Amino acid sequence: MLIEDSPLLCEMLSEMLGELDSVQVVARAADENTAIExxxxxxxxxxxxxxxxxxxSGIGVLQALHDDxxxxxxxxxxxxxxxxxxxVRRRCTELGVExxxxxxxxxxxxxxxxxxxxAAD
Known part of the structure; x- marks a missing residue:
C-alpha cells in the first residue's frame, strides 16, 4: 500500500512497483484517516x-499500526x-519502521x- 499525498509521485511509484514480480499495490491514500481505513x-x-x-501525518499512521x-x-x-x-527517524524507528x-x-x-x-518471502 502507498500512503503518499503527491498524486504524481504516487502514480509513478504504483507503476514502478506494479512492474515487479509478485508485487501489487492494493491501495493508495493521501491522508491519515483514509490510510488507516x-x-x-x-x-x-x-x-x-x-x-x-x-x-x-505519516507518524499518525505509524502510531495506529503500532497501537493496534x-x-x-x-x-x-x-x-x-x-x-x-x-x-523524525528516531520516532519512526520507535514505531516499528523497518x-x-x-x-x-x-x-x-x-x-x-x-x-x-x-523475493525473501
Missing part, C-alpha cells in the same frame, strides 16, 4: 508511508519522505527494497 480494509504486507500528508497491529494484519512499514531529521528512504535520492533503493522483500 485502507490499511484495515486491505491488510497489506507492506505500507510505504510519507511523513507529510494532505491531512494528518492485529487490526491491520501486522504489515511491515517503511517511510519514503523528505523529512528525514534525526528526531527502513527510512529519502525521496530526494532513494527512489531506486525503495524499489530494490520492495523487490528484495518479495
Amino acid at each position: 485502507a490499511l484495515a480494509e486491505h491488510r497489506p504486507d507492506l505500507a510505504v508511508i510519507d511523513i507529510e500528508l494532505k491531512d494528518g 497491529p492485529q487490526r491491520f494484519g501486522r504489515p511491515r512499514a517503511v517511510v519514503f519522505s523528505n523529512h528525514g531529521h534525526r528526531i 527502513h527510512f528512504f529519502d525521496k530526494s535520492y532513494q527512489l531506486d533503493d525503495l524499489v530494490d527494497y520492495v523487490q528484495a522483500s518479495r
Whole structure:
C-alpha cells in the first residue's frame, strides 16, 4: 500500500512497483484517516508511508499500526519522505519502521527494497 499525498509521485511509484514480480499495490491514500481505513480494509504486507500528508501525518499512521497491529494484519512499514531529521527517524524507528528512504535520492533503493522483500518471502 502507498500512503503518499503527491498524486504524481504516487502514480509513478504504483507503476514502478506494479512492474515487479509478485508485487501489487492494493491501495493508495493521501491522508491519515483514509490510510488507516485502507490499511484495515486491505491488510497489506507492506505500507510505504510519507511523513507529510494532505491531512494528518505519516507518524499518525505509524502510531495506529503500532497501537493496534492485529487490526491491520501486522504489515511491515517503511517511510519514503523528505523529512528525514534525526528526531523524525528516531520516532519512526520507535514505531516499528523497518527502513527510512529519502525521496530526494532513494527512489531506486525503495524499489530494490520492495523487490528484495518479495523475493525473501
